Amino acid sequence: MGGGEEFYVGYFQEPGRAEAEIEPDVRGRLAGFYAALSAGTMPAPGRPGPHFVAPGGRLRDRFPTGPPPSWLSRRELDVHAAEFDGCGHWIQRERPDEVNRLLTDWLASLPPA
Structure with missing residues (x-):
């Protein structure tokens, strides 16, 4: 992109x-x-995609407007949004103690080899 x-x-x-x-x-x-990366709702060919931000712009400036992708229900979107309140994309870096606890609890629940 230029x-x-x-x-x-x-x-x-x-x-x-x-x-x-x-x-x-x-x-x-x-x-x-999700709409910007889904086949049925992503930007048209030749239109800027969501992977670049214009100078002084925001990520969402490149998101398409309109309904969400057909595979994403309102309920599912609500669940995803609720999971991101208080923690972002890099969960293992933002909440290392919680992630480690979940992983060690899961590992401990596995049957012995």
Whole structure:
């Protein structure tokens, strides 16, 4: 992409930048992200996709408008959005103690080899 656009990974590197966009509307942000990456609702060929952010822009500026993908029910979207309140994309880094506890509990529940 030209024009000084930024790859989405860089957008998350500045502390608080992505959170300022995502946290006020986690549900809407997830719905837009899923729509941008789903075959039936993604941007048309030749239109900018969600992987780059325009200078001074936001991630959601590239999300398509309209209904969510057909495979995503309102109930499922609500569940996903609820799981992201208080924790973001890198759960293992934001909540290492909880992730480790869940993993060790699961491992302990497995039958011996």
